[in-house]
Amino acid sequence: MSRIEFFHAPHTRSSGVLALMEELGADYDLKLMSIKAGDQSREDFLAINPMGKVPTIRQGDAVVTEQVAVYLFLADHFADAGLAPAIGDPDRGPYLRWMAFYGCSIEPAVIDKAMKREPAARATSPYANYDTVMAVVNQQLAKGPWLLGERFSAVDVLWGAALSWLTGFGLVEKTPAVVAYVERYQARPAVQRAAAKDAEWNAAQEAAAGNG
Numbered sequence: 001m002s003r004i005e006f007f008h009a010p011h012t013r014s015s016g017v018l019a020l021m022e023e024l025g026a027d028y029d030l031k032l033m034s035i036k037a038g039d040q041s042r043e044d045f046l047a048i049n050p051m052g053k054v055p056t057i058r059q060g061d062a063v064v065t066e067q068v069a070v071y072l073f074l075a076d077h078f079a080d081a082g083l084a085p086a087i088g089d090p091d092r093g094p095y096l097r098w099m100a101f102y103g104c105s106i107e108p109a110v111i112d113k114a115m116k117r118e119p120a121a122r123a124t125s126p127y128a129n130y131d132t133v134m135a136v137v138n139q140q141l142a143k144g145p146w147l148l149g150e151r152f153s154a155v156d157v158l159w160g161a162a163l164s165w166l167t168g169f170g171l172v173e174k175t176p177a178v179v180a181y182v183e184r185y186q187a188r189p190a191v192q193r194a195a196a197k198d199a200e201w202n203a204a205q206e207a208a209a210g211n212g
């Protein structure tokens with residue numbers, strides 16, 4: 001079977017996938033990119049992901065893009081790590097629900113709010129409205145410790161990484177439930193290893209660009 005190639009740029013949405021790789025103990029070929037240097041717009045990368053976005057995964061000719069698909073794919077591929085409830089497991093449905101909720105509801109809601117864009121009418125909007133999204137998220141996180149209760153899974157890496165940057169940029173309110181969840185996520189050794197790698201790569205890219 002072909003090896004997994006991971007196209008990653010430090011301090012971006014692919015940083016969560018880097019943390020997932022650490023959590024999974026995954027073996028992969030790193031393709032390090034710099035957003036500032038414009039690597040995402042290079043022809044050779046656009047031939048793989050015409051959206052010019054990270055995270056991007058390639059295994060042989062199979063390309064996986066979009067965070068939710070990437071997390072699902074990797075957690076299933078490295079199933080021995082136990083971060084993906086299997087088909088038939090009662091946690092599988094809620095696991096898929098919170099994966100999809102991320103891409104379909106919280107990201108569009110938060111970006112619309114940050115850009116001060118009025119959401120579409122409730123009946124048409126994919127996420128109802130921002131306040132409803134955040135109320136539902138907070139209610140779930142307050143049950144804790146993880147989105148599936150006691151069971152930590154790949155969906156927590158997606159949400160932990162996202163809520164880290166969303167609260168960091170002030171795009172999501174730091175409620176007690178959100179803060180406690182982010183703290184639990186950031187305390188994980190795998191997440192800390194990924195953050196250290198990312199910081200090192202980011203510093204190297206800055207130095208190469210003459211900003212170091």
Ligand SMILES: N[C@@H](CCC(=O)N[C@@H](CS)C(=O)NCC(=O)O)C(=O)O
Pocket residue numbers: 012013014035040052053054055065066067068
């Ligand atoms: N829909 C994509 C969004 C990924 C995304 O926006 N990635 C940003 C980094 S945070 C990116 O690659 N930006 C480069 C660019 O658009 O030039 C996903 O869910 O993976």
